[in-house]
Amino acid sequence: MRRLNETYAMLHAPILAHRRLVPDDAPLELAVVIPTRNEAGNVAALLTALEAALGDIVWEAIFVDDDSPDGTADVIREIGRTNIRVRVLQRIGRKGLASAVVEGMLATAAPVLAVIDADHQHDETLLPRLYAAVRMGGHDVAVGSRYIEGGGVGQWEARRHAGSRWATALAQRLLGRSKMDGPMIGDPMSGYFAISRDAFREVLPNLSSVGFKILLDILASAPRPLNVVELPYVFRNRTVGESKLDLMVAFEYLELLLDKTLGRLLPLRLMLFAVVGGLGLAVHLAVLGIALGTGLTAFATAQALAVGAAMTFNFTLNNVFTYRDRRLRGLRLVTGLLSFYGVCLVGAAANVGVGALVYDAQHVWWLAGVAGAVIGAVWNFAASSVVTWRR
Ligand SMILES: Nc1nc2c(ncn2[C@@H]2O[C@H](COP(=O)(O)OP(=O)(O)O)[C@@H](O)[C@H]2O)c(=O)[nH]1
Ligand SMILES: [Mg+2]
Structure with missing residues (x-):
């Protein structure tokens, strides 16, 4: 002892x-x-x-x-x-x-x-x-x-x-x-x-x-x-x-x-991403309206301009706010923007694809539209978090 x-x-x-x-x-x-x-x-x-x-x-x-x-x-x-x-x-x-x-x-x-x-x-x-x-x-x-x-x-x-x-x-x-x-x-x-x-x-x-x-x-x-x-x-x-x-x-x-x-109910980041997405929609409509208002562009060209503006706008805001803890700077800002375009284009394809599927099955246009948009947005959020703003 x-x-x-x-x-x-x-x-x-x-x-x-x-x-x-x-x-x-x-x-x-x-x-x-x-x-x-x-x-x-x-x-x-x-x-x-x-x-x-x-x-x-x-x-x-x-x-x-x-x-x-x-x-x-x-x-x-x-x-x-x-x-x-x-x-x-x-x-x-x-x-x-x-x-x-x-x-x-x-x-x-x-x-x-x-x-x-x-x-x-x-x-x-x-x-x-x-x-x-x-x-x-x-x-x-x-x-x-x-x-x-x-x-x-x-x-x-x-x-x-x-x-x-x-x-x-x-x-x-x-x-x-x-x-x-x-x-x-x-x-x-x-x-x-x-x-x-x-x-x-x-x-x-x-x-x-x-x-x-x-x-x-x-x-x-x-x-x-x-x-x-x-x-x-x-x-x-x-x-x-x-x-x-x-x-x-x-x-x-x-x-x-x-x-x-x-x-x-929802992760904070998803909520921020959604708010930015809503603002992006406003940017999209504003650019589309202005481009068509000039009378110089066909609808398809104006729509393409609006998509580009909205994606760039969303990328910038998400980079500054939603993902400020993983903010991209310098050269990674450029590669990040390109990857974000890529993610969003796949998202848009998914949006249209799912929308068409739901429309075929239900024939309710707004339900198909909302389903497509939700799938597209969730894809954009999930994919950009692991591709554009990966840790
Ligand atoms: N570790 C850490 N301390 C911080 C940060 N921001 C502020 N502080 C400290 O928190 C305290 C309060 O900040 P202060 O700028 O005085 O805020 P104010 O009194 O509201 O104007 C101070 O001791 C700051 O040095 C931060 O991001 N990290
Ligand atoms: Mg103080």
Whole structure:
């Protein structure tokens, strides 16, 4: 028995020695997940501020950096060599705040997981109370809230304020009453919150992980109403670095809403592909109308022009939005476009073929038309995903 104990001690000596670097030998309580994109100038001061705010809570910082060109990850590693609280998960060729946060949360052993921005806009002095609300208060989620009594957004320009309000109202509508055990949440778009590991595990399989709004994703993905508490804070202004909020972020927000509503029925990508297809039909008709209007072309020529324009339009939009994670550039843009033409021509043949088959059997023209179009569209989607935008 003694031999066994000695062996055990020997085997674990390095781990125990390592553990002793954690204050008071106490187990890890809190992971602070910090998504970063070009925040090199903010990292050191943020850690100092967290250190001061968190007092004797045993915590660690997990930065998730999307390979920032300003060298954020290297700055963090340099600090991490002398401060074992600090780690960085560097993702290559990836982007997206929500997925960064999820992966950071998966990389820790802590029972409470918090998220805070790197740019000092979230008041870190609130963090101990967010932590306590989850760990001691029994809440699943504690949210740092700008939109309840005592909270605020500081000096935002009117446009951003209006945008945030509007997006918040939309989110609240999406969540409805069913997702929350208690009153409707005032700030579902907050990027500052803490969640228990258990609650996180429950929502994990349902997460969309697209875009910027991970809290909304979590609340909307919960298989049971979550017990949420909001604590007010005032959003600060960013002093170092730049905001990454842009039109794409707004678009990804709509994507998240789409996935959280219709996503149970259809894959998000198919929905985007279909929306682009609908716009392509409008382009087709516009070109056809204009070409015929000039009186210079026969119908067949005008129709061929319209088909070409619509295919090119669809390719471009799908490349920028639907498949932005596999976006083709440079020479592959040209070969991709050619392969897309090829795919669509087969799709058109299938469309006509299936339409004719159904018409022969049923003699209902619109049913035949719809059947052909659906088969053509599904073919285009499936084939272009493995040919044009193959991984
Ligand atoms: N890992 C990762 N972090 C991001 C990404 N986009 C933004 N961030 C970080 O997320 C936090 C919030 O972004 P920010 O641009 O300040 O958004 P804003 O406060 O809404 O203007 C900051 O710490 C950013 O560095 C991303 O694509 N990947
Ligand atoms: Mg910010």
